[in-house]
Amino acid sequence: MDILVCVKRVPDSAENEISVAAGGADISREDLVYAVNEWDNYAVEEAIQIVEREGGSVTVVALGDSEIEESVRREMAMGAEQGLMLVDGAFTGSDGLGVATILKAAVQKGSYDLVLTGAQADDGAAQVGGMLAALLDYPYASLVNRVEVAGKSLRIGREIEGGSQELNEIDTPCVLSIQTGINEPRYVGLRGIRKVASVEIPVLDAAALGVDAAAVGQAAAKVRRVDYFVPVAGAGAEMLTGSTKEVAAQLVELLKAKGGIN
């Protein structure tokens, strides 16, 4: 089974205090820690495990600026033998459909039985996988938390509300968006990164992909972010201040009063 996994480099929202830059055109980009989108690590791990069981290959593809090389190498160090970078100024400002359009061209440059994405990324859209499937005219399943290969088709589990699992059979080639918890992504150490440091990663631009530059990017986007803002909060929480001892003492009083200490 030959598998393509789409990975996005994002500001790590668990590591950063995200704030809005003056004017609201962007978030403050100074001192941001970037990482591979959490969901995508699970997608890469799943691809590697499938190939360990069934044979085949794993290719990791990322779309962005030249910084994505770090992300692609990190995922290759997990055990994906090939990487692919899609970089072109004309891609900047693409909406979800633009991103999916560019990824579609990358899928069609190769020959894959399975395309994996993360369930969602930093802007919480959860859209690229489903759009990519529709553009390719492949079947699709989102929020996948189990994959078993069964001949030409897959038996997959989808996570639904309340943590129940919906079992489906899906034909290949197909696109699946992977949910966290499906596996335990392996640890990547410095040694692993060093091992793939000199592997050549092809960089494709719009021309090399055969993508019409006018069909993607900011100008073609039907959906645009106008600005970032911090909503005028309601009352919000009453914030306790003081030394650790003082704060703890206030909390004890509060919890006692509310019946939280039994």
Added chain:
Amino acid sequence: MATQVFALIPHAGGKADDAALELLNAAQTLFPGCAPTALVLGSGPSLGAVATEVAAAFPEVWSFNQESLAYPNAELIRPLLTKVLPAGAVVMLSHSTLGIDLGPGLSVKLGAAYLPDVVGVDGVEGSLVKVVRQEFAGQVSAHVQADASKGLVISFRPGSFAPATASAAGTVVDKSAEAAGLTARRRFLEVVQAEAGDVDITREDVLVSVGRGIGEQDNLSLVDELAEAMGATVCCSRPIVDAKWLDKGRQVGTSGQTVKPKIYLALGISGAFQHLGGLKGSPFIVAVNKNPKAPIFQAAQVGVVADLMELLPELTEQIQKAK
């Protein structure tokens, strides 16, 4: 903008989901004066009950009653809607696991713009639909606009719109024949119910909930000790379960348990909507987080900006002394 607005109604067990009236409110807020059409898909006599219920709120209901639609498989619903909806339609979905499955591909097939997980609306100007979304796990909000001149698929976060008051004498149009002979390359097999855990956190009055901010598995002992001192039960956010540090049965949220405690202590939890979606009954929430901008402080009554590693031992010690 002369738009035809459609809302896909989630339902189960012969009853419409709360999302039905929320979608109606969203439709009326975004397109004042519009006459939205409800789309009700399913199988058997219970679908008739849903259609009748929904017709008390929507002026028109399109009912698709087919065996193949007994379970909502997005891979069947997408081609059906692509076939029956008029060009340029606005399709409203709930940002549920079905909406996530259906919406992105539907927008592509309809040639429409897609606005996912919308939490508020900001008006319509010509063919531009302006909405509010959240990014970075709710740390910042964004105004987003979509060019809906070729149609729009828009999904709303459950609970972000109040239910509209139902006051229509709508007509139910039977469109079942349109849904005959649907096939898909993804076939639904069955639903496996979530397993019950070692404790039932849904019945506890005092919950100490731990999130990724605890850092390492070994640090969980600090949380256990605090919970023990309080006489409370430990639950958690999703990353703790994903890492297999705690049982799935202890996860609070839309894909975990729905809890109704009196007191909820949120430790190192950012406050993603999927987590808060599992908290019902307006508990007294106390949040501890090192990030003063964490969205959990919007939901909490009392907040502390602190490092758990420092605060937890001190708090446990003081509680033990106070008892």
